[in-house]
Amino acid sequence: MKKIGGALASVAVWISSLLGGWDMPIKAMFLLMGLDIFTGIICSFFGKSGATEGGKFSSRELYLGLSRKLMMVLLIICAYTLDSMLNLNGVSRSAVIGFYCVSEALSIVENAAILGVPFPKAIKNMLESKREESEEEQ
DSSP states (O other): OHHHHHHHHHHHHHHHHHTTOSOHHHHHHHHHHHHHHHHHHHHHHTTOOSSSGGGOOOHHHHHHHHHHHHHHHHHHHHHHHHHHHHTOTTHHHHHHHHHHHHHHHHHHHHHHHHTTOOOOHHHHHHHHHHHHHHHHHO
């Protein structure tokens, strides 16, 4: 049992080093990713998901969503590698994490809107404008 725990800890440290450390931005992004998955599943179980036909739970949609999130993590690893290679002091990594944090937060707000949860329109407008700004820069 200790060997398994040691192996898992080693893998966690290795992944953390690939991501550029386990700091607040990466913690925030993983928290938002988890909340997005959770709220998406809630929407689908209540039959209110916009992603699937009829709003029903779909393991295929969940798999696609998890695959997208894995790709986001891989892009952060690429950005950190680029920062390290070019001595950019974390600029690329911070930009990628910031973009995905905004994207995940907007998705959570959209899921809340689908479920009929009231929230200030200013928050949704701010997140939408940030998403549009990020997409225009690409």
